[in-house]
Amino acid sequence: MIERIAILGTGLLGTSVGLALRAAGYRGSIAGWNRTPEQAEIALQMGAIDSVAKHFLEVGRKCDVVLLAVPIHVTIDFMEQMAGLLGPHQLVTDVGSTKREIAAAATRLYNREGRAAFLPGHPMAGKERGGASLADANLFRGATWLFTTPREMKGTGFSPYHEEQSESAALAPEAISPRATELIREWRDWVAKFGAKIVDLDPARHDELVAWVSHLPQFISTALSALLEEQVGGAPELKEIGGRALREMTRLGASPFSMWRDIAHTNTAQIDAALQAFEQRLAHLRENLRTPALRDEFDQANRFRS
Amino acid sequence: MIERIAILGTGLLGTSVGLALRAAGYRGSIAGWNRTPEQAEIALQMGAIDSVAKHFLEVGRKCDVVLLAVPIHVTIDFMEQMAGLLGPHQLVTDVGSTKREIAAAATRLYNREGRAAFLPGHPMAGKERGGASLADANLFRGATWLFTTPREMKGTGFSPYHEEQSESAALAPEAISPRATELIREWRDWVAKFGAKIVDLDPARHDELVAWVSHLPQFISTALSALLEEQVGGAPELKEIGGRALREMTRLGASPFSMWRDIAHTNTAQIDAALQAFEQRLAHLRENLRTPALRDEFDQANRFRS
Numbered sequence: 001m002i003e004r005i006a007i008l009g010t011g012l013l014g015t016s017v018g019l020a021l022r023a024a025g026y027r028g029s030i031a032g033w034n035r036t037p038e039q040a041e042i043a044l045q046m047g048a049i050d051s052v053a054k055h056f057l058e059v060g061r062k063c064d065v066v067l068l069a070v071p072i073h074v075t076i077d078f079m080e081q082m083a084g085l086l087g088p089h090q091l092v093t094d095v096g097s098t099k100r101e102i103a104a105a106a107t108r109l110y111n112r113e114g115r116a117a118f119l120p121g122h123p124m125a126g127k128e129r130g131g132a133s134l135a136d137a138n139l140f141r142g143a144t145w146l147f148t149t150p151r152e153m154k155g156t157g158f159s160p161y162h163e164e165q166s167e168s169a170a171l172a173p174e175a176i177s178p179r180a181t182e183l184i185r186e187w188r189d190w191v192a193k194f195g196a197k198i199v200d201l202d203p204a205r206h207d208e209l210v211a212w213v214s215h216l217p218q219f220i221s222t223a224l225s226a227l228l229e230e231q232v233g234g235a236p237e238l239k240e241i242g243g244r245a246l247r248e249m250t251r252l253g254a255s256p257f258s259m260w261r262d263i264a265h266t267n268t269a270q271i272d273a274a275l276q277a278f279e280q281r282l283a284h285l286r287e288n289l290r291t292p293a294l295r296d297e298f299d300q301a302n303r304f305r306s
Numbered sequence: 307m308i309e310r311i312a313i314l315g316t317g318l319l320g321t322s323v324g325l326a327l328r329a330a331g332y333r334g335s336i337a338g339w340n341r342t343p344e345q346a347e348i349a350l351q352m353g354a355i356d357s358v359a360k361h362f363l364e365v366g367r368k369c370d371v372v373l374l375a376v377p378i379h380v381t382i383d384f385m386e387q388m389a390g391l392l393g394p395h396q397l398v399t400d401v402g403s404t405k406r407e408i409a410a411a412a413t414r415l416y417n418r419e420g421r422a423a424f425l426p427g428h429p430m431a432g433k434e435r436g437g438a439s440l441a442d443a444n445l446f447r448g449a450t451w452l453f454t455t456p457r458e459m460k461g462t463g464f465s466p467y468h469e470e471q472s473e474s475a476a477l478a479p480e481a482i483s484p485r486a487t488e489l490i491r492e493w494r495d496w497v498a499k500f501g502a503k504i505v506d507l508d509p510a511r512h513d514e515l516v517a518w519v520s521h522l523p524q525f526i527s528t529a530l531s532a533l534l535e536e537q538v539g540g541a542p543e544l545k546e547i548g549g550r551a552l553r554e555m556t557r558l559g560a561s562p563f564s565m566w567r568d569i570a571h572t573n574t575a576q577i578d579a580a581l582q583a584f585e586q587r588l589a590h591l592r593e594n595l596r597t598p599a600l601r602d603e604f605d606q607a608n609r610f611r612s
Contacts, residue, residue, distance in 0.1 A: 124547050124548070124549045125549065128611075143549055144546055144547045144549070146547070197546070199543065199547070209538070209544060209547065210547070212534060212537050212538060213534065213538065213544065213545070213547050213548035213552050214547070214548055214549075214551065214552070216530070217530065217548065217551055217552055217555040217556075218551070219588070219591055219592075220526060220530060220555065220588065221555065221607070222591065222603055222604055222607040223584065223587045223588045223591050223603065223607075224522070224523065224526060224584065224607075225606070225607035225608075225610040225611060226587065226591075226603050226604075226606040226607040226610065227583060227584055227587045228518060228519065228610055229606050229607065229609050229610035230606070231518050232515070232518060232519065233609065233610055237505065238515060238519065239519070239610075240450055240503070241430050241450045241452070241505065241515065241516070241519050241520070242430070242519035242520055242523065243430045243431065243449055243450070243520075245520065245523055245524070245557075245558055246519050246520070246523055248554040248555070248557060249523040249526065249527065249554070249555065249558070250523075250607075250610060250611060251551075251554060251611070252551055252555070253607035253608065253610055253611045254607075254608055254611035254612075255604070255607075256604070256608070257600065257601045257604035257605065257608075260600075260604065261600065261601070264595040264596065264600060265595075265596060268595050268596055271592075271595060272592055272595060275588060275589075275591070275592040276592065277533060278529065278530065278533055278588070279585050279588055279589060279592075281529045281532065281533045282525070282526065282529045282581060282584070282585055283581075283585060285525055285528065285529050285532075285581075286525075286577075286578055286581040286582065286585075289570040289571075289574050289577060289578060290570065290571060290574055294563065294566075294567065294570060295563045295567070297528055297529065297532050298528055298532075298561070298562070298563035298566065299563065300531070300532040300535050300536070301527070301528040301529075301530075301531035301532040301535065301556075301559035301560075301561075302531075302559065302560055302562070302563075303535050303539065304531040304532065304534055304535035304539055304545075304556060304559055305434075305531060305556060305557070305559045305560035306560075
């Protein structure tokens with residue numbers, strides 16, 4: 001049923017989705033739009049899209065599925081601009097790294113009578129540098145693709161909620177049209193064909209979990225890289241001494257602020273809590289450099305990796 | 307001139323040195339000793355050594371070069387036991403991860419008339435798990451091999467000290483015999499043939515530097531792994547969500563306490579200072595999750611990786 005797809009944002013993720021769709025056998029059209037047209041031209045040359053759109057609203061109106069692959073604040077901005085122009089025969093989905101604010105916007109603006117369906121998504125894949133030219137049809141192979149199916153999709157068969165957290169949040173399933181329900185099913189099938197493992201999570205649980213397993217490691221690597229730049233940045237031969245271990249621990253230090261600003265802004269409390277817990281853990285280890293408690297920390301760390 | 311080598315400790319590093327010597331064309335004998343004889347048998351079967359010694363003192367007395375590849379405290383213990391039994395025609399060297407205490411023992415016990423020469427060394431190579439069976443002839447290729455040539459070797463041509471930090475530490479060059487001087491030259495040549503890049507450092511500067519580029523990343527990874535074991539350890543599917551970034555940031559979490567205990571004990575002040583500086587840096591980042599200062603941290607981290 002999906003015959004026309006619009007990819008709004010042809011950076012690393014958007015362009016990789018286009019390539020993955022083609023590699024998985026998708027034969028419909030893929031229109032691409034990007035704020036800087038050069039990135040869309042690269043995606044076109046790579047075969048990730050087959051046309052470059054001039055304006056995201058125009059192309060969005062004409063497609064069965066609209067994929068938002070732009071920073072989180074732009075995603076919410078586009079959701080607001082598009083909501084009144086799209087219809088119940090359409091599905092909008094995204095790849096944003098935090099999901100509470102996007103899921104709230106989806107409930108507010110989509111997934112109701114006369115409106116398009118919105119399925120918040122988050123592929124746990126990427127590279128420390130962005131851009132269409134680094135895109136890869138296999139970027140999602142073996143990765144987890146999280147969906148935070150909104151509560152109002154209860155009854156459509158996709159929502160994984162086993163227990164009810166808020167009665168008022170459970171809207172009528174007829175808020176999602178049968179056609180949109182089928183588009184959701186098909187989109188999830190394509191994601192599975194990319195080689196990704198689909199996991200459904202509540203939006204709040206999603207943001208809490210990624211604060212631990214994704215945002216915490218990123219901010220640690222950024223702080224470590226920044227500190228070492230101060231300590232040994234002027235002496236490349238000293239960086240080399242650290243070898244593979246140091247390279248790995250600072251690889252994420254190359255990640256761009258432009259992407260992480262929105263994550264820090266939309267998941268502040270959870271990231272703050274994870275960082276504070278880590279600072280306490282590290283201080284505990286430091287205070288026990290010469291006591292037997294150091295063994296307990298190594299033992300527990302070893303268990304995580306076993 | 308090097309015809310007989312003893313490798314005391316045939317774990318990952320000792321066995322890899324044996325394999326690297328053979329791969330580089332060394333044709334003399336290599337005797338191996340290990341506290342648990344099974345590891346020495348594995349090294350023998352792998353061709354890293356050609357005989358298994360029953361006692362480290364006996365085999366040490368018969369060799370031109372004795373390589374200590376045991377934990378730091380055992381290294382110092384063996385240095386004390388061997389000092390009076392070896393002679394000025396012999397060279398002892400090691401692979402210990404901290405160098406102040408070992409260099410101090412070298413100055414105290416070796417590098418003087420009638421005694422063997424001692425050249426403290428530290429290859430910046432390893433794996434998160436140890437043992438002879440993981441040994442690799444190419445372990446040192448592209449890695450840095452640090453030497454903290456003691457101050458008393460000034461005048462032998464190996465010591466890189468450009469300025470004098472302590473007049474009293476500069477002993478007479480004749481403390482090192484011409485034969486031992488030649489053994490040092492040859493050993494450094496073999497290390498270069500392993501594919502390693504040799505860097506000479508003052509022992510105190512060595513310990514300060516590795517606290518930043520090696521020990522700090524290790525303890526961060528241990529604390530992160532231990533914390534995440536507490537948070538998501540019971541749910542393997544949640545670990546998977548973190549993907550490559552999380553795997554890299556926690557790989558060192560598998561490192562054994564048995565090795566890091568001695569490092570923590572012999573470099574406590576420097577590690578404590580590096581950890582405190584990092585905790586402050588991370589707290590600064592946390593307090594600025596929603597301010598423009600976050601950009602400065604990302605920019606500085608990006609510079610480290612550029």
